[in-house]
Amino acid sequence: MTSSMTPMKWFWGFLKKYCPLLVLGLLMTTVIAVLAIVNPYVSGLIVDDVIRKGQIQLLPRLIGILLSVTLVRSVLRFFYQVIFEKCSQGVLYDMRDKVYRRLLTEDFAFYGKKKTGDLMSRQTGDMDAIRHFVAYIIYAVYENVLLFTFALCMIFTVNVRLALCMLLVLPFTALTTFCQARRVRPTFAHIRSCFSSLNAFVQENVSGNRVVKAFAKEAFEKEKFDRENDAYMEAQLASSRVWMKYLPVFEVLSYLLNVILMLYGGHMVIQGEISLGNLVTVNGYLWMLTVPLRMAGWWVNDIYRFTTSVEKIYATYIEEPKIRMPASPVARRVMEGNVEFRNVSYTADQECIVKDISFTARKGQTIGILGSTGAGKSTIMNLLCRFVDASSGQVLVDGVDVRDLNLYDLRDNIGMAMQDIFLFSDTIEGNIAYGRPESSFEEIHRAAVMADANHFIQRLPEGYDTIVGERGVGLSGGQKQRISLARALLKRPAILILDDTTSAVDMETESYIQDQLKRLNGRCTIFVIAYRISSIKDADQILVMDGGRIIERGTHRELIARGGYYADAFRHQYGEIPPAGEFVPAKGAAFANTIAYGKE
Ligand SMILES: Nc1ncnc2c1ncn2[C@@H]1O[C@H](COP(=O)(O)OP(=O)(O)O)[C@@H](O)[C@H]1O
Ligand SMILES: [Mg+2]
Known part of the structure; x- marks a missing residue:
């Protein structure tokens, strides 16, 4: 992605494809705007020529024009609305697809700091603001700018003084619109934030409903929900209060135009400066002046919402995943499963998570990893799968640095039963x-x-x-x-990772699973992470971790003989270490023997 890319350029990339269709739609819009000036003009002719001069023979033709113009306008309006709707859905489809693909490539770090609710609203509310812009705002603004200009020109051709007189009101309408837009915008922003907060609350409560029930916190949550709900309703009402305050002003201003037309225009008719038909014509153009001015405030807000939505989606989109596919990956479709860590450290947020980890695991071996919570066991497996990259040192699979392997091939060769x-x-x-x-x-x-x-x-x-x-x-x-x-x-897989996978099964099931795993018989390298000695005691190598470091390593017998952390853990779980030959277990009686001497 180039650095000169901006959110709007990015959006334009999606819209570009639909340019021919959009131009066609805007052409139709132009025709409709031009046709809009015909009917008031023809109405003027009917008053002047048919009613006042009695040229009744003109009537059928004039009525015919009125009807056919109306018919053509409705047909065109139907088609261009279909066109804009089609474009907007197309743009949205492409954008959703692209953003979703990017979400799939994002790494653990990205999902670690993003809120699910926020990511969801990028794909829903923000996308809808963009759809609304393409499907409605583009043509509505364009059409109304044309209508306003045409109507003004037509009124000027009827009578310059009358036109100037009516122009006096327009600045006031514009000013009112400006004020309203400015006061309404923060209320809209507030509505959106209340809405997403309400949404996030409901989402969390639905997913966490078991905890709510277990702690009998229904009343507490209900009260919190009521507050969110009230805040949202209040935000909506505050917004409509602004709207209500300005409504009468708009009414008075547009009525003022009518009054000016009737008084001053009527006066001119009596003076013979313009005809009655002219008065009717100008009256027919009035809406083309007031509607655009009144709606402008809403459109400005919609455009503002559109630009913020594009910026928000783009901000999520440009977050480059740190874990990336190497430019020319080493080709290894099928891996052996030899793993080597060489002085691997991993630091996140200036905090050292694991430090100076080195070990080798050959194909077919079982490696047990034991350690208290937060010791860094899962982090080591995340480094192996390249969910995170080492800050220093190297992780090698079959002698190749994992950063040089095809990311998908690497993960395809690893079977992982994750902790969560x-x-x-x-x-x-x-x-x-x-x-x-x-x-x-x-x-x-x-x-x-x-x-x-x-x-x-x-x-x-x-x-x-x-x-x-x-x-x-x-x-x-x-x-x-x-x-x-x-x-x-x-x-x-060539590498099987069991991260705390048997912690919630009973001992009997666990030993059954261990027997089954033995039947894999050297076909894959197995990493077993566990707290229970029984899960790892048969491993070819046991790594004992604490505070991000490997503090002991060896086989079960070696570690017991060493009398360190591992031996302590064993004593905690099974009572005293037996003198060779006899063993009186304290806990897990039925298994103690297989555990202590299972391998021999
Ligand atoms: N990306 C990260 N950013 C900050 N802290 C992390 C990150 N990954 C892991 N940690 C922290 O590192 C420690 C080790 O985590 P972990 O490897 O999951 O431990 P274990 O699996 O041994 O229980 C924990 O305290 C955890 O909070
Ligand atoms: Mg873990």
């Missing part, structure tokens, strides 16, 4: 097959069996066709974890 699980509003089958939609049911079923999800899925009333996600059946935490594990397994 997200299921789409789709069937369970669809959710599991998300990464490999072409999978057969057989494969999906096998992945579910491996993740120990098959049992509970089959017990659901609609089995694999059960709709889950936002409004779906409430699955338990452990059930969601197993679906997300099945989703990661189905990809048959």
